[in-house]
Amino acid sequence: MLNNPTINSTISLPKTEFDTLLAALRELGYQTIGPRVRDESIIYTHIEKLSDLPQGYTSKQGPATFRLVKSNHRRYFDVIPGAQSWKQFLFPPRTHLFTVEKVERWDIQPNAEKPPRYAFIGVRGCELAAIEIQDRAFLRADFHDPVYRARREGLFILAVNCLHPAGTCFCASMGTGPKVQGGYDLCLTELEDTFLIEIGSELGRDVISRCQYEPASGFLQSAAAKGLERAAGDMGRHLSLDDLPSLLTDNLELEHWDEVGKRCLSCANCTQVCPTCFCWDATDHTDLLAHSTRRERVWDSCFNPQYSYVFGGNTRPTIKSRYRQWLTHKLGAWKEQYDTFGCTGCGRCITWCPVGIDLTEEIAALRKEAQA
Amino acid sequence: MSGAYKPKVAVYKFSSCDGCQLSLLNLEDELLDLAGAVEIAYFLEATRAEQPGPYDIGIVEGSITTPHEEERITEIRRECKLLIALGTCATAGGIQALRNFTDADRLAENVYPHPEYLHYLTKATPISEHVQVDLEIWGCPVNKYMVLEAIAALLQNRKPNFPPYSVCMECKRRGAVCVLVSQGIPCLGPATQAGCGAICPANGRGCYGCFGPWPGANLESLAPALKDLERYPGEAMRLLRNFAGYAPAFRKAADSIKE
Numbered sequence: 263m264l265n266n267p268t269i270n271s272t273i274s275l276p277k278t279e280f281d282t283l284l285a286a287l288r289e290l291g292y293q294t295i296g297p298r299v300r301d302e303s304i305i306y307t308h309i310e311k312l313s314d315l316p317q318g319y320t321s322k323q324g325p326a327t328f329r330l331v332k333s334n335h336r337r338y339f340d341v342i343p344g345a346q347s348w349k350q351f352l353f354p355p356r357t358h359l360f361t362v363e364k365v366e367r368w369d370i371q372p373n374a375e376k377p378p379r380y381a382f383i384g385v386r387g388c389e390l391a392a393i394e395i396q397d398r399a400f401l402r403a404d405f406h407d408p409v410y411r412a413r414r415e416g417l418f419i420l421a422v423n424c425l426h427p428a429g430t431c432f433c434a435s436m437g438t439g440p441k442v443q444g445g446y447d448l449c450l451t452e453l454e455d456t457f458l459i460e461i462g463s464e465l466g467r468d469v470i471s472r473c474q475y476e477p478a479s480g481f482l483q484s485a486a487a488k489g490l491e492r493a494a495g496d497m498g499r500h501l502s503l504d505d506l507p508s509l510l511t512d513n514l515e516l517e518h519w520d521e522v523g524k525r526c527l528s529c530a531n532c533t534q535v536c537p538t539c540f541c542w543d544a545t546d547h548t549d550l551l552a553h554s555t556r557r558e559r560v561w562d563s564c565f566n567p568q569y570s571y572v573f574g575g576n577t578r579p580t581i582k583s584r585y586r587q588w589l590t591h592k593l594g595a596w597k598e599q600y601d602t603f604g605c606t607g608c609g610r611c612i613t614w615c616p617v618g619i620d621l622t623e624e625i626a627a628l629r630k631e632a633q634a
Numbered sequence: 635m636s637g638a639y640k641p642k643v644a645v646y647k648f649s650s651c652d653g654c655q656l657s658l659l660n661l662e663d664e665l666l667d668l669a670g671a672v673e674i675a676y677f678l679e680a681t682r683a684e685q686p687g688p689y690d691i692g693i694v695e696g697s698i699t700t701p702h703e704e705e706r707i708t709e710i711r712r713e714c715k716l717l718i719a720l721g722t723c724a725t726a727g728g729i730q731a732l733r734n735f736t737d738a739d740r741l742a743e744n745v746y747p748h749p750e751y752l753h754y755l756t757k758a759t760p761i762s763e764h765v766q767v768d769l770e771i772w773g774c775p776v777n778k779y780m781v782l783e784a785i786a787a788l789l790q791n792r793k794p795n796f797p798p799y800s801v802c803m804e805c806k807r808r809g810a811v812c813v814l815v816s817q818g819i820p821c822l823g824p825a826t827q828a829g830c831g832a833i834c835p836a837n838g839r840g841c842y843g844c845f846g847p848w849p850g851a852n853l854e855s856l857a858p859a860l861k862d863l864e865r866y867p868g869e870a871m872r873l874l875r876n877f878a879g880y881a882p883a884f885r886k887a888a889d890s891i892k893e
Contacts, residue, residue: 301811301838326859328816344816346809355807527852529824530799534806545795550664550671550786561807566799567850581852616802616814616824617859 267467273475274482275450275457277338280312286472287381292418295351296383302330303344306351309383316341323428323498323609325618339384339452342428345614347537348389351380352413353396357559359409359544364553377412385421385446387439388431388608392537393419394445398600399540409559418465421446425489429498430609432622436501438606440493451486458486499609499622505629506603507594513632514586522624523582525617530563532611532619533588538604541569564588589624641690641789644676645720646710648696648703649730649758653775654721655679655695661778668782671789687713691788693781697723699730699758711765718784719761722774722878726846729774731758731880760880769794774844774877777829797828800848801841805832813840820860820873825851825883843884844877853887861891868893 267273275283284294296309299316309315315338322329328344360372385393393414400410424433424440433439442449447466451458458478461467533539543562548555562569564587570578578584596604605621612620645655659680661668668674675685692714698704711717719725727734733741738756742749761767771780780796787794797803801823805812813819813835821840823832827848834841847853853874860870874888 301813301816303811303816305809305811326815327818328812330816345806345812350809355809524852525855527800527824527856528850529802531802531806531812531824534803547783547795548786548790550667550782550789552786552790561803563799563803566803568798581850614812614815616812616821617855 267461267470267475269461269464269467272458272460272478272483273470274478275459275470275473275475277312277455277457279473279475280457282473283469284309284311284383286469287418290418290469292379292381294381294383295348297339297341297343299330303328304330304341304346305344306346306348306382312338315339315384320426321428323430323613325430325612325620326615327618328613337452337454339422339450340426342424342426342431343384343386343389345535345610347535347608347610348382348385348393349396349537349539351378351382352393352417353400353407353410353540353542353561355561357409359557359559361557362555377409377416379416379418380413381418381420383420384450385419385442386424386433386608387421387442388433388436388606389537390419390421390442390445391433391436391438391606392608395538395600395602395604395606396540398602418469419446419448421449421462423449423451423486423490423493425452425493427493427496427498428609428613430612430620431497431607432499432501432609433607434494434497435499435503436603436605436607441490451489453482453485453489456482458482499607499612499620501605501607501622501625502629503603506625507590507597509625509629509632510590510594513628514590516628516631518624518627518631519582519586521627522619523580523585525619526565526581526585527615527617528565528567528581528584529616530565531614531616533563533565534561535610535614537608537610538592538606539563543569564591589621592621593625640671640673642675642685642688643672643691643693643785644687644689644710644714645674645679645693646676646695647679648694648707648724648761649699650696650721650723650728652679652695654723654773657775657778658693658781661782664782668785672785689714690716691785692717693720694718694724694761695720697727697730697758697760698755698764700754702753704755704764707761707764716768716788717761717765719767719770720781721776722772722844722846723758724761725770725772725881726760726878727758727880729877732875733758734880735875758880772827772845772878773829774842777831780829798849799828800824800851801826801828801830801832801835801845804828804830805835808832808836810836813838814863818863820863820865820870822856822860822873825853825856825887840873842873842876846878846881847883851883853883854890857887857891 319341400407421442449460592604814821819840822843823841827845
């Protein structure tokens with residue numbers, strides 16, 4: 263046991279001590295959120311202890327398919343997560359903004375609910391990169407989103423290095439993983455008998471100092487490094503970025519846009535599972551006589567025709583035009599807008615598209631036609 | 635609003651199971667407000683008291699399946715300023731429209747000892763095939779809050795705020811796991827109008843499409859994909875020919891993947 267862990271140092275936390283870590287976070291006032299098995303998949307929800315995690319599972323992922331596989335191993339963080347991302351906690355799918363009531367005059371009552379303080383347990387490199395991309399949309403110098411900021415500022419992040427990427431992963435192409443790139447309080451690499459943990463912040467240091475940890479031997483650290491190197495070569499997908507964004511912005515009339523427009527369902531699943539997509543709508547719910555109106559913010563999508571409806575008509579009336587808008591934003595205009603791509607290579611849009619449209623294949627097909 | 639004119643509402647039943655009328659009565663918390671805002675002038679499922687027409691709002695449950703119903707809906711249209719079709723029987727023919735895909739006379743002979751006493755039409759059809767309908771509320775049964783929203787919108791002279799997208803939106807917003815992707819279950823969610831809150835997928839079942847096709851549905855792509863997921867021959871076609879099977883988009887899609 264060491265007395266004084268330092269920021270940027272790596273320690274070894276016996277797996278049996280993980281419950282102490284979670285308890286320490288709760289003592290500090292955090293709700294601990296992590297991956298759990300539910301409904302043949304993995305969701306992010308409240309966890310209390312290590313045994314709540316999906317021990318022994320992996321996931322087999324491909325276009326339009328996710329299968330949870332029970333394996334013989336005893337590791338907790340091997341399963342690449344399901345459709346849900348951390349987005350749902352920082353940018354909730356449904357938020358009550360305010361209520362307007364007519365008593366004698368109109369009275370606006372903002373939602374006074376105290377924002378929850380979350381500790382995210384098991385944030386992948388691609389997911390942490392996605393949170394930082396949403397920061398650029400919601401936490402601008404000239405504007406911030408109060409709902410997002412309240413949740414983001416109180417956030418504790420325990421990140422996880424990915425050692426077993428899935429079939430739709432391509433974080434190595436996007437430079438966001440499998441090794442987490444920073445921005446965490448603690449970052450964990452799971453080895454057979456222990457968790458190697460890098461300390462990324464003062465808060466992370468405080469939490470670790472409440473646990474019974476051990477020094478991380480050179481042997482353990484090199485095992486983790488080797489695992490990460492292997493994982494980088496195990497990506498199920500690859501995306502070449504060399505000619506982006508111009509490949510998209512210069513080729514808006516390729517025939518392949520028509521082809522993918524025929525397959526796309528415009529169901530919006532890709533945008534709902536995407537950890538960077540941030541579109542929303544505000545809807546009013548009135549009582550019968552409109553004496554009380556409740557305004558809610560809900561997730562929206564550029565795939566919904568109503569999203570691009572402006573008075574008198576729709577600027578993107580076809581599925582083709584909406585798919586093209588989405589892809590040219592993600593891997594094109596986003597770069598100019600936020601100085602980053604809007605994709606982190608998590609692969610969710612490929613796995614959770616009901617007809618298995620694969621962004622990496624669409625880019626390859628567009629490139630082939632553009633170069634022909 | 636006290637003393638103000640209260641619109642007169644009539645609720646009618648045609649061929650249906652009464653479930654959608656019940657969803658009106660199930661508005662327990664809102665029923666008093668509703669009775670305060672409108673005058674329920676004709677609603678036999680709720681009260682024997684009848685007030686004569688004309689009515690401001692007519693709400694029609696059920697589909698047209700008999701010659702008598704064909705005549706009656708025309709009379710009802712005349713006595714109602716606005717006509718709302720309530721539930722998927724009224725908007726697409728409902729489950730009884732399964733007869734439209736087969737020989738109704740042969741069915742009658744097989745089921746009834748004296749089919750000659752029956753007076754039926756060979757097709758069960760939505761209200762809009764007979765008279766002009768001003769608003770359709772889909773669902774089997776309808777979502778009672780959509781009915782309330784429709785009435786609120788009429789009282790406030792605005793468009794009802796109905797969700798204009800697929801069931802997948804509601805499924806993802808509530809954090810349900812996609813049954814199509816995680817279990818390979820055929821699901822009509824991507825082609826179905828939202829409004830139910832994704833009840834079936836959230837309970838581990840594929841969407842039955844009872845809210846009907848959403849206007850942007852791409853069934854040319856979804857129908858063959860569902861066929862690839864079939865667990866027994868004809869499953870995808872039967873899924874499409876279900877509660878809302880007579881809705882034109884579902885009908886066409888089912889025909890396109892028929893053996």
